[in-house]
Amino acid sequence: MTGSPAPHGWSRSLGYCLLVGLLQGLLFQAAFSTGWVTEKGLGLALYAAIVVVGGNLLLLGAAVLQRGTLWLVAGLVLLIGAISLWAQAYTDEEGLWYYWLACVPALAYIGTVFTLAWPAGHGLRLRYQDLARHAWDTPFIVLVALFTMLLFWALLYYCSLQLVRLGVSYTTVEVCMRPVEDIGCFLAFAFGLHMAQRHVRLIGLLRGLVLNLCRLLLPLVASAVVLLTLLLPFIGVQALWASGQATPLLLALLGVELLLVNGVLEHERPWAAGFAPLRRLVEASLLCLPLLVGLAAWACGLRIEQYGVTPLRLLALLMVVLMLLHGLAAAWAVWGAGSTWLGRLRASNPGLALFAGLALVLFFSPLNDPFALSARSQVARVLDGRQAIADFDAGDLYWRLGKPGREAFDALQVRLEGGELQGLPGRELLRAKLAEVTAYRERAENR
Structure with missing residues (x-):
């Protein structure tokens, strides 16, 4: 090195x-x-x-x-x-x-x-x-x-x-x-x-230090992944749901493992046949990745079903898709035959990196509109009864969803004042919530 x-x-x-x-x-x-x-x-x-x-x-x-x-x-x-x-x-x-x-x-x-x-x-x-x-x-x-x-x-x-x-x-x-x-x-x-x-020797020393840490930490993280997977049928998923952060926690754990695996593969002395027990442990943990990514997707889907679409949850879904592709590639590397241990990861990593960059560009490009989608979702949930009006945050719609949120807020206010939503249960409460946000906005503009 x-x-x-x-x-x-x-x-x-x-x-x-x-x-x-x-x-x-x-x-x-x-x-x-x-x-x-x-x-x-x-x-x-x-x-x-x-x-x-x-x-x-x-x-x-x-x-x-x-x-x-x-x-x-x-x-x-x-x-x-x-x-x-x-x-x-x-x-x-x-x-x-x-x-x-x-x-x-x-x-x-x-x-x-x-x-x-x-x-x-x-x-x-x-x-x-x-x-x-x-x-x-x-x-x-x-x-x-x-x-x-x-x-x-x-x-x-x-x-x-x-x-x-x-x-x-x-x-x-x-x-x-x-x-x-x-x-x-x-x-x-x-x-x-x-x-x-x-001074390439300095960079080599830093890289060698990090890759040695990968060799040290990978068995611990792989054990945690396998243990979590084995315990899920017995402990259930309620503890994860109760944390309110199931998706980011799972994605962070799996992302760290993939980073450590790639670090071990890039080490000047990757695990050879003498490390068979550790190799089997890592392979078992990589086979668990698709299952845990599916659990993360389930958690994210439940949050969307309960609280609606938000840009952050859409970004989390994108991360779930990317992690799922990495998980499938890791499982493919485990099952694939080859003289190099997990050698197929070297074939899939460049394409997945390019796909991740392209996905980020498309997510933030005009072709995608996460804030408009979120604004429509929040309004539709209130109008069709999936969300109680008492729980509706009109301020969040107006202040946190950018221009699409403000446009959706104004359109909803026009529909209320125009009598289009006469049969909506809780119509007066919704009007009061919108009026409160409008009054606060006028006070802020007049300062």
Whole structure:
């Protein structure tokens, strides 16, 4: 591990890295410190362009010009930017934006790994070895760069405090230090990334440490998965339902196991025939994955049936589908014959990663409308009697479901006032709930 050669394209001059960092800092300073970027959708699009393009230039160097890699980087940036603008324009101050903001790093990571492996491919096929190396090494490289940037920021903050103590006004220090902070942090990040690339032994040590932890923790997690599966017929599912977090708990457990399994497979000394008991334990736990994913889907379906559709529950369903595909692929790897233990995971992982990125893009694209679907669901549940009007949260419909929620709220109010819902039980209570939200909105607008 520690003696592995540097991957193709890692050797970069310090001057090149600092130049890229300087350009990133200047662009960031021009975009965000001059005040011309006020919309957060445009801000995220520009920030993603600065970070993703600069990061890929630092990681790829001259390789960015090979086989159209630059177009892949540009496509990833344009995709993130377009959805960011859509999320901002569509939801105003609420909703889809926050979910998208949490998923941007995952999409950027998937796209960057495939982009880094692209120049090393043969034809249109990428080698799994290149994908696996970049998938594991890139987070450690970025971690070292972030740590370097944090050290620079801490030193700059310490210098600012000393200047204030010497009598310099706080406003003067803040005005003078702001461009130094903006540009210097990008320079420090570029220097840290250059240092990590040059010292591949350091990255090898970090990777080896994590993969050794995977070998240590996998038997524990696999035992927990098998034990949970065996105990379910006896303890039932009521304890999981009572927690109110059955879906995220199950998905987190299964996700951790899949991560650990892949870590063991990528170790320089994967479990050989001498580890037969541990291999059988892991195989048994992987065969349990589809069952536990089905349990997570059941839990999510019950929440939707009880409380209706929400964007978060739709996103949870998407995670269930992705985890189910991983579970089926793991079961296929267990049952499939081959000289390499769980070797079929290496065949399925790239496709599943691409599918996950595509699913995230479609979920947050205009082709999907989770907030409109949720708003229709909430209103329909009230009108057809599946939800008692006393339990209906009109404020949640108006304030938390973005523009579709406000439109559904206004349409429901018009139907009430127009006499269309004369036969609805609890009509006056519903009108009172809507009027309460309307009054609060008018007071907020008049402040």
